Amino acid sequence: MADAAPAPVRKNQLDKDLRGWLATNADIVTVIRKPVGMAEVPALIAQSHKPILFENIKEYPGFRLCDMLVRHRWSQCRSLGVSAKDFLPTLAQRLRKPPRGLVDVKTGPVKEVIRTGRDVDWTRLPVPTHTDRESDPYITAMNIIRDPETGFYNSCHAGTTPLAPDRGLVSFVTSHSHQIIRKYQAMGKKEMPIAFVFGVPPAYEIMANFSGLHLDLWGEMDMVGTIMDMDVEMVPCETIDLTVPAHAEIVVEGVLDLTKLHSYGTSVAPSMYFMPEKQQLPEVRVTAITMRADRPIYRNHLTVPDTDHQVLPRLCHEAVLFNRVSEIGLRVHDVRFPTWGAALSVILQVEYPRPGMVNDALMTCMGAPWLNTKMCVAVSPDTNLDDAADVYHAMATRVDPARDIVIVPATRGSIFDPAAEPLEGHYPHRLVGKIGIDATAKAHRGGAIFDRAWPKGWGKVKLDDFLD
Ligand SMILES: [Mn+2]
Incomplete structure (x- = not known):
């Protein structure tokens, strides 16, 4: 079913940004240079086993779009710069190491373009509508929120529906996001800062999907540098009190309204069905968009059929089970x-x-x-x-x-x-x-x-x- 496994690239130093990673791993990246309509993007992505990069999306000439970075072991292993055989033992061992933490820097490439106030419009990002049954586009980016008690940065990929230039609904499915939201509410806060991060090396997203006991000791972001064996640089946001990866392609800053929920229909589950059938979601107000100047790369995670959407949240599970079964x-x-x-x-x-x-x-x-x-x-x-x-x-x-x-x-x-x-x-x-x-x-x-x-x-x- 898969393409033939290419020989792994071995590097000691990983790339600090996604465009560097795509260049280093060009031997397994499919680049589509022909003009493609946004409506054609989902089906094209789904046919690719390799990482795929669209250079020419008709409706969004200023952007590129990529997907399928981790569908198979032979592409997953490139996130850590090891062979396919070494990928899981390496991730499993690094997850047992102490968190490396983050390095704060003043600025970085994600600040080359800064849009605030009336210039904010996230409907101008190349966000696809993933299936025929859904009527809205669906953002799948990694997000960062901060535990207000510990200050640790928790990360996940909460599916987000942009409904207006500066508004959308966010579907948090991980328990830590809900725990953190409840902490803000218990402190009497009406809003929670949140940053959506598009286009980082795949190891960031692998770690962002970690699920386990950690919230009292570290946040997922503190472990990105641990699994990559390198420093991770963060820059301050423009409009909210958070820092974000300096080398990201695009960052959307916003505040989540904690005072009410909105009814919304269904979206696609990792089981490849439309589940759950109905949702009550909080609204996010977008306060800033910052990005690269040269054709920023929008990172998509197509939701169906067998895509990064199924794989990404399970890679740390695999590493944790590797450790637990080894202990037997x-x-x-x-x-x-x-x-x-x-x-x-x-x-x-x-x-x-x-x-x-x-x-x-x-x-x-x-x-x-x-x-x-x-x-x-x-x-x-x-x-x-x-x-x-x-x-x-x-x-x-x-x-x-x-x-x-x-x-x-x-x-x-x-x-x-x-x-x-x-x-x-x-x-x-x-x-x-x-x-x-x-x-x-x-x-x-x-x-x-x-x-x-x-x-x-x-x-x-x-x-x-x-x-x-
Ligand atoms: Mn967590």
Whole structure:
């Protein structure tokens, strides 16, 4: 299904901005120079396995647009400058390091253009409408908010709908955003400063999507430099009391109205359905837009079908599970929330030392804090995680259903899982079971009998070499 994996670029020093990252990784970036209409952008992005950069969007001549920076391991690994094989162990280890913090600087490239007051109009940014069923454009950028008690910067990607030049609705789905909003409200504040950050190196966004116990010790932004092994420079905003990445492409500053919520319809869930069906959202008032002078790059995250929208929030989950399952004493080769698993399924690639350990590993994944591990599948190192058919073959041939499947009823369901039962009085929460499937090759049940059969010369003799 994926393009052939290109050889990794190895660099000690990562690029500090997105345009540098795109240049360094030009060998895996598809650049579209032909004129493209905004209505054509979503379907074009969705067909790309590689990072894709649009140079010529008809309606927005001053901007570029990019997407699909982290769809596959072979592109994800470029965010840390390591090989595909080293990506997850590297991220997992760096997440166990102390936060590096941020470096404050006076100014940076994101300040080359500053628009405030009547010049503010975020409807002039190249924001796509993602699906046929949605009537509004949808912003997917990373945002920064500050915990008013600790001062730590929490980050996530709250889907945001621009409804007017200086207004829009923000859909916060992460619990930390809600906790921080409640802190502002408890302090009697009517507004909360928020900054939307477009176009940063992909490691920023990987870290921004971290989910775990951290809010009392550090914010996601403090760890960006930790996972990139370099300093991260921040500049002060023009109109709000926040700092933002100095080397971003575009920053939108605003204040969130904490006094009321507005009814809004649905948008696209990572499960690739329109869920939840209805939303009550707070309004943001845009106070400034700052950006690069030379064709700033708008970062989009197309919501469907299998895109960065499914991958990005799961990469730190994979690293955390890598650490937790390693703690059991299992040799972990990889952990993957495959895009085709709709953010509800995880595959664990482990060695099989003895009976008992894989079930503990499956239970560790099933009991993860997040609601993305409804179906957990353990496979052996010879199963290709990039190939759904290979995983399916392992499930069909290496599983005795009576012995190798664990089912737990009535656990926390994802609000994005249509198979989960809505919990009366707790909208949008849902209840659902979990399943763990041990599809590893089990040495004690036959050893070499699990060795796959392949044609003579397989992997060495290539059809391409014999075509005219
Ligand atoms: Mn957080």
